[in-house]
Amino acid sequence: xxxxxxxxxxxxxxxARRAVDGLSFTLAAGECLALFGPNGAGKSTALRLLAGLLxxxxxxxxxxxxxxxxxxxxxxxxLISHRSMLYEALTARENVRFSAQLHGLRDxxxxxxxxxxxxxxxxxxxxxxxxxxxxxxxxxxIARAIVHGPxxxxxxxxxxxxxxxxxxxxxxxxxxxxxxxAALIVVTHHLHEGLALAxxxxxxxxxxxxxxxxxxxxxxxxxxxxxRELVA
Amino acid sequence: MSGVPAAxxxxxxxxxxxxxxxxxxxxxRSAFLSALxxxxxxxxIFYFAWDPTAIGAADxxxxxxxxxxxxxxxxxxxxxxxxxxxxxxxxxxxxAPVPRQSIFLGKAxxxxxxxxxxxxxxxxxxxxxxxxxxxxxxxxxxLLMLLASIGLVAVGTMFAGMTANTRLAELLLPVLAMxxxxxxxxxxxxxxxxxxxxxxxxxxxxxxxxxxxFDLVFAYVCMLVFPLTLDD
Numbered sequence: 001x002x003x004x005x006x007x008x009x010x011x012x013x014x015x016a017r018r019a020v021d022g023l024s025f026t027l028a029a030g031e032c033l034a035l036f037g038p039n040g041a042g043k044s045t046a047l048r049l050l051a052g053l054l055x056x057x058x059x060x061x062x063x064x065x066x067x068x069x070x071x072x073x074x075x076x077x078x079l080i081s082h083r084s085m086l087y088e089a090l091t092a093r094e095n096v097r098f099s100a101q102l103h104g105l106r107d108x109x110x111x112x113x114x115x116x117x118x119x120x121x122x123x124x125x126x127x128x129x130x131x132x133x134x135x136x137x138x139x140x141x142i143a144r145a146i147v148h149g150p151x152x153x154x155x156x157x158x159x160x161x162x163x164x165x166x167x168x169x170x171x172x173x174x175x176x177x178x179x180x181x182a183a184l185i186v187v188t189h190h191l192h193e194g195l196a197l198a199x200x201x202x203x204x205x206x207x208x209x210x211x212x213x214x215x216x217x218x219x220x221x222x223x224x225x226x227x228r229e230l231v232a
Numbered sequence: 233m234s235g236v237p238a239a240x241x242x243x244x245x246x247x248x249x250x251x252x253x254x255x256x257x258x259x260x261r262s263a264f265l266s267a268l269x270x271x272x273x274x275x276x277i278f279y280f281a282w283d284p285t286a287i288g289a290a291d292x293x294x295x296x297x298x299x300x301x302x303x304x305x306x307x308x309x310x311x312x313x314x315x316x317x318x319x320x321x322x323x324x325x326x327x328a329p330v331p332r333q334s335i336f337l338g339k340a341x342x343x344x345x346x347x348x349x350x351x352x353x354x355x356x357x358x359x360x361x362x363x364x365x366x367x368x369x370x371x372x373x374x375l376l377m378l379l380a381s382i383g384l385v386a387v388g389t390m391f392a393g394m395t396a397n398t399r400l401a402e403l404l405l406p407v408l409a410m411x412x413x414x415x416x417x418x419x420x421x422x423x424x425x426x427x428x429x430x431x432x433x434x435x436x437x438x439x440x441x442x443x444x445x446f447d448l449v450f451a452y453v454c455m456l457v458f459p460l461t462l463d464d
Contacts, residue, residue: 051327075236075329083320089256101248102328104239128259144324148237 001028002064004076004152004183005050009059012045019045021207022059027200029151032174032184034194034215037204038231043187046204047154050185051079063152075103078150082157084141088130092121092140095129096147103148115143120169134161142170146177153177156187171197191224203230236329242337245330249338254345256315263311264349267304271354274300279361289362294424296362298417300354301347301377302384303406308346309388310405312339313396322396332459340389340451347381369427372436376427379440380420383447387412390454394461412450419443 005027012020019042027033037043048054050061052069063073079085086095096115100108116122119139129137138161146153153174159167174197178184188194195201198215201223210230240248257263278296282289316322325335355373359366366373388409395404419439426436433440 048323051323053323053326071239071329071331072236074327075239077327079323079327081320081323083323085320085324087252087256087315087321088318089259089315090252094255098248098252099324099328102239102245102325102330104237104329106237 001030002181003027004029004031004064005185006062006065007046007050007059008061010046010049010056010061011058012042012049012054013057018057018207020049020056023207023209024059025202025209025212027183027185029181029183030178031199032178032186032197033200033202034191034198035185035187035202035204036189036191036194036227037210041204041231042207043204044156045207047079047156047185047187050152051077051154053079075148076151078145078148078153080142080145080153080155080158082160084129084137086129086137086141086144089128091126091128092116092132092136092143093125095140096125096144099144100147105148111147111149112143115147116140118146118169118173119143120165135163135166138162139166139169142173146173150177151182153182153184155184157189158186159188159190159193191227192220195220195223203227205231239329240334242331242334245328245334246337246341249325249335250341250345253312253315253339253342257342257346263308264346266311267307267346267350268353270307271300271304271350272357274303275354275357275361289364290428291425293358293362293364293428294421297355297358297424298380298421300358301351301381302413302417304350304354305343305347305381305384306388306406306409308350309343309385309392310402312343312346312389313392313401317396326462332462333455335462336389336393336455336458339393340385340454343385343389344381347385348378351377351381364428365430366428368430372427372433373424376420376423376436376440376443379443379447380416383416383443383450384413386447386451386454387416390458390461393458415446416443416450419446 003026007023007025010020010023023046035043049056052074061068063076066073096112100111105111116125119142121136121139124136158170174184186194195215201215202212203210282292391405391409395401398404419442423436423439
């Protein structure tokens with residue numbers, strides 16, 4: 001299987017503190033890692049390293065065999081965060097279009113429309129982002145992140161602010177992307193939500209994987225109990 | 233792995249970023265209005281503090297102009313990164329597969345338009361208040377303002393990017409940028425004085441050469457250094 005994400009001995013220190021302390025793993029096409037852990041465990045920092053937003057203090061991260069932060073590697077990544085990463089004075093369509101243009105898409109209009117429809121926000125596409133509710137903003141943010149059809153999707157608390165319909169649309173979309181051969185990392189505090197999509201599950205604590213295993217066959221209630229015990 | 237479309241190059245991406253920044257400013261007009269009001273208030277305060285019997289208008293005006301241009305420009309440059317800080321928009325920009333220098337170039341281009349826009353209003357206001365005959369020297373003054381603004385914008389944009397995520401950005405930006413503004417503002421003010429005194433532009437060539445040299449050095453160095461300022 002094609003390796004989409006590879007982290008080798010990834011370390012990121014802020015001063016004396018190591019937020020990420022030696023992460024090594026690979027994810028192949030069609031695999032999804034659900035990443036759990038308490039606040040401050042280093043999950044978001046790990047995602048920022050894999051998105052090319054931070055340089056590792058040690059180790060390396062590659063996307064599709066290309067070492068980050070090379071533009072060729074970043075081109076394959078879609079990043080969803082609990083922050084919208086949108087320009088509030090621009091409309092939803094303009095925000096998504098700007099991202100599509102920066103990725104050099106050929107048929108920008110079609111790609112933008114497809115992304116907005118997938119997130120069920122096409123009817124509000126020409127409204128300035130500041131006039132949208134937090135949940136709708138999050139849908140636009142996700143449309144922005146997937147407009148270029150990334151091979152790797154990094155989602156940090158992607159369900160933040162979404163209502164039931166939005167959450168369902170996101171789950172469908174993530175599943176479709178995974179089944180189409182993308183590799184996903186979903187950071188969430190909601191175990192059941194994360195495990196529903198995951199082929200792998202990991203728990204981070206103090207910058208390291210305390211557990212990393214295949215999700216197949218994991219008994220959810222037992223895993224949740226073990227998780228609580230582990231992070232207590 | 234699916235093919236990745238060719239992302240825009242340095243200039244293409246810079247143009248997209250500049251257009252986006254100008255669209256946001258055109259809609260909100262928040263930075264432009266603030267800078268304009270600051271400029272006009274400065275001109276008025278200088279005017280009321282001026283003793284025409286002690287110092288001639290042509291001697292005072294160059295100082296008034298360049299103090300006004302410098303501080304109003306700083307205001308705009310600070311705001312240009314404010315739109316990126318809001319809700320993490322900078323992260324989306326940094327994950328795009330475009331050269332990071334294009335962010336600097338795009339921001340600098342938008343800031344240049346902003347600064348020249350403020351100057352286009354401030355110059356006639358100074359001419360009006362101080363009863364200065366700028367008409368004969370208008371072409372030379374416009375060229376001088378363009379040259380000096382390129383240097384100011386290059387330095388200001390780099391430091392605005394560097395300080396954007398700091399708690400004291402509004403304080404740090406002028407403190408850091410001001411020493412680098414001196415070699416730009418000094419020849420600009422000297423040349424302005426010569427032009428307002430009705431001297432031919434040929435007499436200012438020595439100052440203009442200094443200005444051009446600093447423009448080239450600052451623009452090149454700031455563009456190279458800018459990506460290094462982006463890592464957390």
